[in-house]
Amino acid sequence: METRLTDPLKTVLFLIPLLCTVSGENDLYLKFCGTWRHGKNALNLNVNLLTGCGGISISANESSLSIKGKITAQCARSDVIPLNKFGLNSEVDSDFCLYWEPLLDQLKLKVGGKNLTLCWPASPKDSCCTDLSYGANAPEAKYGIINGAVKDDIITHKILTAYNFSGRSTSTNVLCKQANQTFFNNTGKTAMRPPCAQRFESGLKDAIGSNITSSATSSLFSEPAVAVLLPQVLNNLTKTSSKVVITFFKKNLLFQEGYNEVKLLNDVVDISVENEIITDLSEPIRIGFNHDAIPKKHSRKCVSWDTRKDPLLVNWLVDGCETLVRGAEHTECMCNHLTYFTVLVEMKPRPVRHLLELSVITSMGCAISFISCITLIVLLCKKRRRSNEQSIPIHLGLAVSLALLSLLFFFTGVLANVGGESVCTWVGAVLHYVLLSSFTWMGIEAFHTFWLVYMVFSPSPKSYVWNLVGFVLPIVPVVILTAVGDIYGVREVVPSDDISNPYRMCWMKGTSKALLAHYFTNMTVLTILVLSGIVMLFLVFREIRTRDEWKQNRVAFLSIWGLSCLFGTTWGLALINIEPLSDFIHFLFCILNSFQGFFLMLRFFMLDWMRKQASSSVLGSTSSGSTRQHMLQCQEKS
């Protein structure tokens, strides 16, 4: 025990002066950034990489950005990649950054806002190419690289055709010993060395059936962070001489692409059988992850990055893996293919299950609602010419705001995808205004009913008062929130079956500021609306319960009532979120609210039908006719 401890210690002590001279001022990894001045035609990326440690050259001309050289341990490739499909705009200069991480043999190019993985992470065997230093000057030209910078230090502002770096071969062992330690860099601050991957390599036959574990342990237990169990079935698929390589990565930020609402586990494992492509295994590979406790409200999913499907972009997919949650600190993945694996944890909103079905229902409901509302508006306008019923302007107001709501909601997804952030800021604000206006009109409907039943003898307020309240008042909070800024924009809803492909809509953003605004406006208004709606319905019911109309026409009243209840109270479903019922409630919420315009029209026709019934009975008994008419008006909105 004693000797085992002191030996590495001696080595490290011996190595410290050595390392200081080896690393010197140079950096282990390379980050080279610049702006590419190119022509306006199609743009390409030329990659030509050979293994070894010579150097790397980053060059650019009118049509191509080229990365050529010999710095990798295992990655060799020669490709021409069209860049325009990765969002590069030929019209303007393009910023790019090249990242080289020698300890992971990983080369990435960030261009057009996308990170392209040119060399997938792996573990170099014996040595790696580090300390890339800037070499010979290249000529200036019309097209090329402007403001070439190493680690954010600009080398020159001129337009150069190429930047050349030469590397130095360094023992991986030495670097990795150092990598796992915190060290003091020359500014006196502590910093972490880049992570080292741990490589396991053996004959397939020996590896099958035994637990292969990473030497790193989870922070809570002294259990290995990752354990891999290969299935027997692999034996039948591959040559007996095949070699299996399992690489354990730790805290690799280079895997973590621009996801906001999901987080990768610290551990990533890559499993491959040399010279074989293995998919659709009948018996799954089991990968156990021990990790820090994940709170219950966050869901987790085993994901894999299939480099054959997505050679350039890191795209974590749930395809081909099953997730078994085994307590807060343990997750087991059962996967049917070989590639990179980890667990994705949803940070903020729980991913919505059945998102596709829900969005189809919503789109359909919105379309039907919009048509219903327009029909209703036409009918109400016609009717207004004939009678001056007080409730018509109110129905009209609600129909107009619901029509706008349905229309905007129908297109919000499209607008988010086409218009992006700038358009979404405005669309989100307008959508918020229309929603608040619809809420207000629902409140007015409820209040007006109450007024008609209780204040039979005082005339209800003029219609312009309602219009002022219903259409102008909701502008106030929206204008305030727009002035505050950073509230409206693209909102991503993450479906549970494809985490990396969120549904985008224009609405309030997912930031805490926007969330606060959401609670202060929507949730508050909604709570008031639902509560007052329930109270008023109850009061109205108590009032009319004793009247004749109620006794004679109970079914019709109840159905109208039911439809009326749908307003406001349905939105109350948003307030309920009970875990086992959440799927059901999501569907109910979606159906009831997106079809609201349709229900509004249904109610209108029911009322009309009842009025006709009433007037035909007026012919029979004139004595009670006028009271009946009056009662129906009262009934208009109960």
Ligand SMILES: *[C@@H]1O[C@H](CO)[C@@H](O)[C@H](O)[C@H]1NC(C)=O
């Ligand atoms: C730009 O460079 C690429 C690769 O180095 C080369 O194939 C191409 O011919 C060059 N184009 C021009 C216009 O010089």
Ligand SMILES: *[C@@H]1O[C@H](CO)[C@@H](O)[C@H](O)[C@H]1NC(C)=O
């Ligand atoms: C690209 O990679 C860099 C470096 O790892 C990272 O800082 C950046 O957030 C990534 N960008 C995207 C869009 O994923």
